[in-house]
């Protein structure tokens with residue numbers, strides 16, 4: 597499994613506070629079956645603004661720690677860029693801030709709303725040769741109420757990253773229902789732990805992986821947890837819509853979405 601959304605570089609954002617916590621996070625990831633991960637610290641206009649060189653140096657440090665600990669873990673640099681038009685002064689093309697320095701950029705919406713310039717932001721990135729990966733849209737209530745708009749983004753080439761805890765129901769029934777819906781709709785491309793530490797937001801994908809297997813079968817699980825992440829890391833093309841096996845909807849999905857037609 598590959599985890600494309602983590603905050604493990606020590607002291608760079610609100611993730612790992614120090615190297616000891618970073619080490620413990622790496623150990624936790626490995627012990628739960630993660631083979632590779634991207635370190636994606638926050639990049640926020642007017643807030644956290646680490647240089648790409650700082651992120652790459654943090655990644656190099658974590659690779660060293662991982663090797664010394666005997667872990668078989670691939671670690672790649674990246675960022676989680678808060679959606680904002682001014683940040684485009686820093687992100688001018690593929691390379692810096694993109695996952696593994698390629699052309700895929702993890703970007704997040706504000707917590708509760710969809711800014712009016714969202715489509716323009718995605719378009720501007722794409723015009724510069726960057727493919728946006730939208731981080732955890734299932735957590736945003738404005739997106740959950742407007743899933744047609746989200747699917748239109750995918751149609752236009754935006755990829756979707758789901759948070760593992762969302763699928764597990766840790767963020768409530770509505771979030772879990774949206775997560776499950778997106779998975780069964782075939783528009784979840786990658787999964788991430790969005791880990792910030794070792795207590796509550798931890799770098800563990802294994803539980804969500806089981807849920808994915810139940811929802812979309814072994815092939816769907818492999819696509820989301822292994823094949824698509826490897827393509828992104830290698831800067832190869834990812835299919836926008838995934839054929840999914842019809843699986844019996846369960847849990848949050850059936851309770852909250854049965855009969856609802858809020859997506860085409």
Ligand SMILES: [Fe+2]
Pocket residue numbers: 601602603676790
């Ligand atoms: Fe994050």
